[in-house]
Amino acid sequence: MNLPAADVWQGLAGAVACAAVGSVFATMDAALSSLTPGRLSALHEQSTGISKVALDRYHRSPSRQHSRWLVGRVVFMALASVLIAEAVAPFVPGWSVALLGALGAVATYGTLAEIGINLARRRADDFTLRFLPFIGLLELIVLPLAAPIAFHGPVPAPVTGVPLPGHEPGRIRHLHGVWRGTHRATYALDFRRHLFDGLAGE
Secondary structure, three states: OOOOOHHHHHHHHHHHHHHHHHHHHHHHHHHHHOOOHHHHHHHHHHOOHHHHHHHHHHHHOHHHHHHHHHHHHHHHHHHHHHHHHHHHHHHOOHHHHHHHHHHHHHHHHHHHHHHHHHHHHHOHHHHHHHHHHHHHHHHHHHHHHHHHHHHHOOOOHHHHOOOOOOOOHHHHHHHHHHHHHHHHHHHHHHHHHHHHHHHHHO
């Protein structure tokens, strides 16, 4: 039985490395999204050095940070898929290469990201203070791709977990209540108008 060549193992190792980098972006996204504004302010006050600088950068533009992390997750997961597909291509039928690459990327990235996200949500304070200063180096890799998203506007809340300005749950409930009250008042006014018109016609 012949073992795969060294370049196959190198490709698989590169795929795992790419999946690990993508999971780092997912972990930081989960850590910052799980912190309330009050807790973020408290962390900023108690932080020092590079951790304080990193939190200052995040406070200036949270949507820009989350857009970079989103692009980082997508880019490195795609790279992992390509590397896995190239590694297994000599050993499988041609029609299954893309499928195996995608499944391999989902398996590696999904596992690592799930572990990181669960840990980050349990210890969001520690992850923020320890790792936020260093993720900026990884952001430089995806900066050209993330810039158009950050320029276009904030990343939607279903993606980042951070509500858009003016779309906080309390404000949405308030606006919905105002709309319902206005709708009811308009309906009542129309009903009275039709009632008076009917009486006048009689």
